[in-house]
Amino acid sequence: MVSKQAFGKTQDGTAVDIFTLTNSNGLEVRAITYGGIIVSLRTPDRNGKLEDIVLGFDKLDGYLGKHPYFGAIIGRYGNRIGNAKFALDGVEYKLAANNGPNALHGGLKGFDKAVWKAQSFENDKGVGVVFTHTSPDGEEGYPGNLSAKVTYTLTNQNELIFDYEATTDKPSPINLTQHTYFNLAGAGKGDVLGHEVMLNADSFTPVDKNLIPTGEIRKVAGTPLDFTKPTAIGARINQDDEQLKLAGGYDHNFVINRKGEGLALAARVYEPTSGRVLEVSTTQPGVQFYTGNFLDGTLTGKGGRAIQKRSGFCLETQHFPDSPNKPEFPSTILRPGETFRSETVLKFSVQEP
Ligand code: BGC
Numbered sequence: 275m276v277s278k279q280a281f282g283k284t285q286d287g288t289a290v291d292i293f294t295l296t297n298s299n300g301l302e303v304r305a306i307t308y309g310g311i312i313v314s315l316r317t318p319d320r321n322g323k324l325e326d327i328v329l330g331f332d333k334l335d336g337y338l339g340k341h342p343y344f345g346a347i348i349g350r351y352g353n354r355i356g357n358a359k360f361a362l363d364g365v366e367y368k369l370a371a372n373n374g375p376n377a378l379h380g381g382l383k384g385f386d387k388a389v390w391k392a393q394s395f396e397n398d399k400g401v402g403v404v405f406t407h408t409s410p411d412g413e414e415g416y417p418g419n420l421s422a423k424v425t426y427t428l429t430n431q432n433e434l435i436f437d438y439e440a441t442t443d444k445p446s447p448i449n450l451t452q453h454t455y456f457n458l459a460g461a462g463k464g465d466v467l468g469h470e471v472m473l474n475a476d477s478f479t480p481v482d483k484n485l486i487p488t489g490e491i492r493k494v495a496g497t498p499l500d501f502t503k504p505t506a507i508g509a510r511i512n513q514d515d516e517q518l519k520l521a522g523g524y525d526h527n528f529v530i531n532r533k534g535e536g537l538a539l540a541a542r543v544y545e546p547t548s549g550r551v552l553e554v555s556t557t558q559p560g561v562q563f564y565t566g567n568f569l570d571g572t573l574t575g576k577g578g579r580a581i582q583k584r585s586g587f588c589l590e591t592q593h594f595p596d597s598p599n600k601p602e603f604p605s606t607i608l609r610p611g612e613t614f615r616s617e618t619v620l621k622f623s624v625q626e627p
Contacts, residue, residue: 276394276401281306282334288389290334293403295428300324303428309386310347310405310424311337312454320549320624329455329586332576341573343453346386347424348379350409350416352451353562353595356486360598362445369415374484381414400429418444432622440614447598447606448614455566455586458545458552462579466587467508472542473501473563475528479594480517486596491529499526507565523567527560527594537619541589549624556591556618559604564588591618
């Protein structure tokens, strides 16, 4: 089932709608046209009790204010571009520095702050909503009129599928992702340190003091970033490790192990008290595993509760950060006549203790 309601207005008076997607097992996803933000996601625990497992706010106001991209579609370029500039075909492009010297998550007004056009659908696969948005040539410093289409599909197999597509009329970098913060015990139910995480990644891209990849692809083996076997987030997060210290915890791009193209498992997360399991598969080469290190209790979230440090984690499927400045990384350049496509599948289930 899919339904649409009004959710308020932006500061300039643009109406924002909310779509509610429900599958045959009662899973429910609510997403708004502002930023394509997933404002709630209710999934059953091992006793069948539905609970909202994503961080955010009760009302539109919270999302219109300053916040770290809760639930949003990120574009044009997810994650950081070092020194907020890049060169493409011999031309240098300057972006707004909105994260120290870097450009982060699309700039001052990225795709997370756009009001998207939206159309709901029901088909054999499930129910969903298609969000579309065109970013004009030069917006946030990026070249080309870039049209993006992001489809959320909720299936009766308890999957939430994100399909991304984009075209451009000038060569331009693109790195679309989804920035939902999960707490599988339930939003507002403490920190995520007890969640057991498996990342299907033998390597990661180490960062410098500005959280920009150095260009190295480093093995995780023997480091606290080795999640090839399920490990609690909190087991090693405070270790005396250079990479953990630079990021204040986990905030790294992992290189997904894959055999060829297509969907590959990126991560599996299990929360022992609720039994909830989240599996993430993607066609993308990387996943940013971020443990909410910069959350600090200053924002008031759902139910009037402060959003505390490490009370949520993100698994942002993506191309590697700073790729426009790293020719050795897989290319993020989209050219006229090409269509960018990627897919990420979130699968929800439960596990007995
Ligand atoms: C980044 C973090 C950042 C967060 C919110 C994540 O994708 O990796 O460093 O703090 O987004 O902006």
